[in-house]
Amino acid sequence: MTxxxxxxxxxxxxxxxFVRTLPVDRIAALADGTAKLAVVDRARPAARSAAAPASAGVDADRVRTDLAAIGDRAAGTRYLADLKLTVVKLRALARELGIAVPSKAKKADIEHDILQWTVGRRLDSAAVSRPPALRS
Known part of the structure; x- marks a missing residue:
């Protein structure tokens, strides 16, 4: 066919x-111009992976809520360890939580940053705003 x-x-x-298989909200977004279809060359998978960042594979809102309920950094560390996320997935989780991490950060550094910006800042703020102890 030429x-x-x-x-x-x-x-x-x-x-x-393809469009027939999309959810209604995606079809509506295509119809009103807020979404677009793209042509992806299957011969260049590297370009495709660069365009679509990895997903954390966990619900970031749930993680945020759970970490907000945790009372100390050690428990937060155990919580993140129990998720068993790879470095790539931890980076994605940090991105989904709105936390910037250095490009060369290792797994422990990413976990530390996530904990600092979720559990740690809240604990630091509570400690600073706590009234001083009364002296007898």
Whole structure:
């Protein structure tokens, strides 16, 4: 098939099949222009992986809520360890939580940053704002 009209027809049929499988909110976003379809060359997987950052694989809102309820850094450290996240997934979790981590940070550094910005800052703030002990 070398006729441009035939190629265009075949492509439109494949796009229609794909769009039909999308959730309604995604179709609405395409219709109103807030989302777009992209052509991804399968011959270049590196370009595709760079465009789509990894997911943490856990619910970041749940992690944020759980860490907010934890009363000390040691318990927070155990909580993060129990998630058994790889460095890539920890980076993704930090990104989803809005926490910047250095590009060369190791696993322990990323865990420390996540804990500092969730549990640690709250504990530090509580300690600073605590009234001084009364002297007898």
């Amino acid at each position: 006729d441009p009209a035939d190629l265009a027809h075949a492509v439109l049929l494949r796009v229609a099949e």
